[in-house]
Amino acid sequence: MNIGSKNKKRVVLPSRPDPPTVDQMLEDVGRAAPDDPVFSILQRTGQDSARPADGDVETRFQQCRQYLELNERLQEVRGRLLQQREELRAAGEQLESDVMEVKGQTL
Incomplete structure:
Protein backbone atom coordinates (compact mmCIF):
# COMPACT_ATOMS: atom_id res chain seq x y z
CA MET A 1 0.00 0.00 0.00
CA ASN A 2 1.27 3.42 -0.89
CA ILE A 3 1.61 5.60 2.18
CA GLY A 4 1.01 8.81 0.24
CA SER A 5 -2.39 7.64 -1.04
CA LYS A 6 -3.93 7.79 2.45
CA ASN A 7 -3.20 11.48 2.79
CA LYS A 8 -4.57 12.51 -0.59
CA LYS A 9 -8.01 14.05 -0.43
CA ARG A 10 -10.04 14.53 -3.53
CA VAL A 11 -10.37 18.23 -4.25
CA VAL A 12 -13.72 19.22 -5.64
CA LEU A 13 -13.47 22.33 -7.74
CA PRO A 14 -16.42 24.70 -7.94
CA SER A 15 -18.35 24.66 -11.18
CA ARG A 16 -17.54 27.33 -13.73
CA PRO A 17 -19.81 30.33 -13.76
CA ASP A 18 -22.01 30.90 -16.79
CA PRO A 19 -20.41 33.17 -19.39
CA PRO A 20 -21.74 36.74 -19.41
CA ARG A 51 -15.86 49.77 -36.55
CA PRO A 52 -13.39 48.59 -39.12
CA ALA A 53 -12.61 50.93 -42.00
CA ASP A 54 -14.58 50.49 -45.22
CA GLY A 55 -11.50 49.05 -46.94
CA ASP A 56 -11.16 46.48 -44.16
CA VAL A 57 -14.80 45.49 -44.52
CA GLU A 58 -14.42 45.05 -48.28
CA THR A 59 -11.18 43.09 -47.85
CA ARG A 60 -12.77 40.78 -45.28
CA PHE A 61 -15.84 40.36 -47.46
CA GLN A 62 -13.66 39.32 -50.41
CA GLN A 63 -11.69 36.95 -48.18
CA CYS A 64 -14.93 35.36 -46.96
CA ARG A 65 -16.20 35.04 -50.52
CA GLN A 66 -12.96 33.41 -51.65
CA TYR A 67 -13.08 31.05 -48.68
CA LEU A 68 -16.65 30.01 -49.47
CA GLU A 69 -15.83 29.48 -53.15
CA LEU A 70 -12.74 27.44 -52.27
CA ASN A 71 -14.72 25.41 -49.76
CA GLU A 72 -17.35 24.66 -52.39
CA ARG A 73 -14.68 23.59 -54.89
CA LEU A 74 -13.08 21.37 -52.26
CA GLN A 75 -16.42 19.70 -51.58
CA GLU A 76 -16.87 19.05 -55.31
CA VAL A 77 -13.36 17.61 -55.60
CA ARG A 78 -13.97 15.48 -52.52
CA GLY A 79 -17.09 14.04 -54.17
CA ARG A 80 -15.17 13.26 -57.36
CA LEU A 81 -12.35 11.64 -55.38
CA LEU A 82 -14.81 9.44 -53.49
CA GLN A 83 -16.35 8.37 -56.79
CA GLN A 84 -12.94 7.65 -58.32
CA ARG A 85 -11.90 5.69 -55.23
CA GLU A 86 -15.01 3.53 -55.55
CA GLU A 87 -14.32 2.98 -59.26
CA LEU A 88 -10.72 1.98 -58.47
CA ARG A 89 -11.90 -0.40 -55.75
CA ALA A 90 -14.37 -2.01 -58.16
CA ALA A 91 -11.66 -2.24 -60.85
CA GLY A 92 -9.29 -3.86 -58.34
CA GLU A 93 -11.91 -6.43 -57.39
CA GLN A 94 -12.57 -7.18 -61.06
CA LEU A 95 -8.82 -7.52 -61.69
CA GLU A 96 -8.46 -9.95 -58.78
CA SER A 97 -11.39 -11.95 -60.13
CA ASP A 98 -9.85 -12.03 -63.62
CA VAL A 99 -6.48 -13.12 -62.21
CA MET A 100 -8.12 -15.94 -60.25
CA GLU A 101 -9.97 -17.03 -63.40
CA VAL A 102 -6.76 -17.05 -65.45
CA LYS A 103 -4.97 -19.01 -62.72
CA GLY A 104 -7.82 -21.53 -62.69
CA GLN A 105 -7.55 -22.02 -66.46
CA THR A 106 -3.80 -22.65 -66.36
CA LEU A 107 -3.93 -25.35 -63.72
Missing part, protein backbone atom coordinates in the same frame (compact mmCIF):
# COMPACT_ATOMS: atom_id res chain seq x y z
CA THR A 21 -24.50 37.66 -21.79
CA VAL A 22 -23.94 40.19 -24.57
CA ASP A 23 -25.93 42.76 -22.61
CA GLN A 24 -23.75 42.21 -19.54
CA MET A 25 -20.59 42.62 -21.62
CA LEU A 26 -21.89 45.81 -23.24
CA GLU A 27 -22.86 47.18 -19.84
CA ASP A 28 -19.39 46.36 -18.50
CA VAL A 29 -17.67 48.07 -21.43
CA GLY A 30 -20.01 51.06 -21.09
CA ARG A 31 -19.13 51.48 -17.41
CA ALA A 32 -15.37 51.21 -18.02
CA ALA A 33 -13.33 54.34 -17.47
CA PRO A 34 -11.63 55.90 -20.53
CA ASP A 35 -8.24 55.14 -18.99
CA ASP A 36 -9.08 51.45 -18.58
CA PRO A 37 -6.01 49.35 -19.56
CA VAL A 38 -7.97 47.52 -22.25
CA PHE A 39 -8.65 50.74 -24.13
CA SER A 40 -5.03 51.86 -23.87
CA ILE A 41 -3.88 48.50 -25.28
CA LEU A 42 -6.31 48.86 -28.17
CA GLN A 43 -5.02 52.36 -28.90
CA ARG A 44 -1.41 51.16 -28.92
CA THR A 45 -2.23 48.32 -31.33
CA GLY A 46 -4.29 50.53 -33.64
CA GLN A 47 -7.56 48.76 -32.84
CA ASP A 48 -9.24 51.62 -31.03
CA SER A 49 -11.98 52.22 -33.59
CA ALA A 50 -15.28 50.53 -32.87
Whole structure:
Protein backbone atom coordinates (compact mmCIF):
# COMPACT_ATOMS: atom_id res chain seq x y z
CA MET A 1 0.00 0.00 0.00
CA ASN A 2 1.27 3.42 -0.89
CA ILE A 3 1.61 5.60 2.18
CA GLY A 4 1.01 8.81 0.24
CA SER A 5 -2.39 7.64 -1.04
CA LYS A 6 -3.93 7.79 2.45
CA ASN A 7 -3.20 11.48 2.79
CA LYS A 8 -4.57 12.51 -0.59
CA LYS A 9 -8.01 14.05 -0.43
CA ARG A 10 -10.04 14.53 -3.53
CA VAL A 11 -10.37 18.23 -4.25
CA VAL A 12 -13.72 19.22 -5.64
CA LEU A 13 -13.47 22.33 -7.74
CA PRO A 14 -16.42 24.70 -7.94
CA SER A 15 -18.35 24.66 -11.18
CA ARG A 16 -17.54 27.33 -13.73
CA PRO A 17 -19.81 30.33 -13.76
CA ASP A 18 -22.01 30.90 -16.79
CA PRO A 19 -20.41 33.17 -19.39
CA PRO A 20 -21.74 36.74 -19.41
CA THR A 21 -24.50 37.66 -21.79
CA VAL A 22 -23.94 40.19 -24.57
CA ASP A 23 -25.93 42.76 -22.61
CA GLN A 24 -23.75 42.21 -19.54
CA MET A 25 -20.59 42.62 -21.62
CA LEU A 26 -21.89 45.81 -23.24
CA GLU A 27 -22.86 47.18 -19.84
CA ASP A 28 -19.39 46.36 -18.50
CA VAL A 29 -17.67 48.07 -21.43
CA GLY A 30 -20.01 51.06 -21.09
CA ARG A 31 -19.13 51.48 -17.41
CA ALA A 32 -15.37 51.21 -18.02
CA ALA A 33 -13.33 54.34 -17.47
CA PRO A 34 -11.63 55.90 -20.53
CA ASP A 35 -8.24 55.14 -18.99
CA ASP A 36 -9.08 51.45 -18.58
CA PRO A 37 -6.01 49.35 -19.56
CA VAL A 38 -7.97 47.52 -22.25
CA PHE A 39 -8.65 50.74 -24.13
CA SER A 40 -5.03 51.86 -23.87
CA ILE A 41 -3.88 48.50 -25.28
CA LEU A 42 -6.31 48.86 -28.17
CA GLN A 43 -5.02 52.36 -28.90
CA ARG A 44 -1.41 51.16 -28.92
CA THR A 45 -2.23 48.32 -31.33
CA GLY A 46 -4.29 50.53 -33.64
CA GLN A 47 -7.56 48.76 -32.84
CA ASP A 48 -9.24 51.62 -31.03
CA SER A 49 -11.98 52.22 -33.59
CA ALA A 50 -15.28 50.53 -32.87
CA ARG A 51 -15.86 49.77 -36.55
CA PRO A 52 -13.39 48.59 -39.12
CA ALA A 53 -12.61 50.93 -42.00
CA ASP A 54 -14.58 50.49 -45.22
CA GLY A 55 -11.50 49.05 -46.94
CA ASP A 56 -11.16 46.48 -44.16
CA VAL A 57 -14.80 45.49 -44.52
CA GLU A 58 -14.42 45.05 -48.28
CA THR A 59 -11.18 43.09 -47.85
CA ARG A 60 -12.77 40.78 -45.28
CA PHE A 61 -15.84 40.36 -47.46
CA GLN A 62 -13.66 39.32 -50.41
CA GLN A 63 -11.69 36.95 -48.18
CA CYS A 64 -14.93 35.36 -46.96
CA ARG A 65 -16.20 35.04 -50.52
CA GLN A 66 -12.96 33.41 -51.65
CA TYR A 67 -13.08 31.05 -48.68
CA LEU A 68 -16.65 30.01 -49.47
CA GLU A 69 -15.83 29.48 -53.15
CA LEU A 70 -12.74 27.44 -52.27
CA ASN A 71 -14.72 25.41 -49.76
CA GLU A 72 -17.35 24.66 -52.39
CA ARG A 73 -14.68 23.59 -54.89
CA LEU A 74 -13.08 21.37 -52.26
CA GLN A 75 -16.42 19.70 -51.58
CA GLU A 76 -16.87 19.05 -55.31
CA VAL A 77 -13.36 17.61 -55.60
CA ARG A 78 -13.97 15.48 -52.52
CA GLY A 79 -17.09 14.04 -54.17
CA ARG A 80 -15.17 13.26 -57.36
CA LEU A 81 -12.35 11.64 -55.38
CA LEU A 82 -14.81 9.44 -53.49
CA GLN A 83 -16.35 8.37 -56.79
CA GLN A 84 -12.94 7.65 -58.32
CA ARG A 85 -11.90 5.69 -55.23
CA GLU A 86 -15.01 3.53 -55.55
CA GLU A 87 -14.32 2.98 -59.26
CA LEU A 88 -10.72 1.98 -58.47
CA ARG A 89 -11.90 -0.40 -55.75
CA ALA A 90 -14.37 -2.01 -58.16
CA ALA A 91 -11.66 -2.24 -60.85
CA GLY A 92 -9.29 -3.86 -58.34
CA GLU A 93 -11.91 -6.43 -57.39
CA GLN A 94 -12.57 -7.18 -61.06
CA LEU A 95 -8.82 -7.52 -61.69
CA GLU A 96 -8.46 -9.95 -58.78
CA SER A 97 -11.39 -11.95 -60.13
CA ASP A 98 -9.85 -12.03 -63.62
CA VAL A 99 -6.48 -13.12 -62.21
CA MET A 100 -8.12 -15.94 -60.25
CA GLU A 101 -9.97 -17.03 -63.40
CA VAL A 102 -6.76 -17.05 -65.45
CA LYS A 103 -4.97 -19.01 -62.72
CA GLY A 104 -7.82 -21.53 -62.69
CA GLN A 105 -7.55 -22.02 -66.46
CA THR A 106 -3.80 -22.65 -66.36
CA LEU A 107 -3.93 -25.35 -63.72
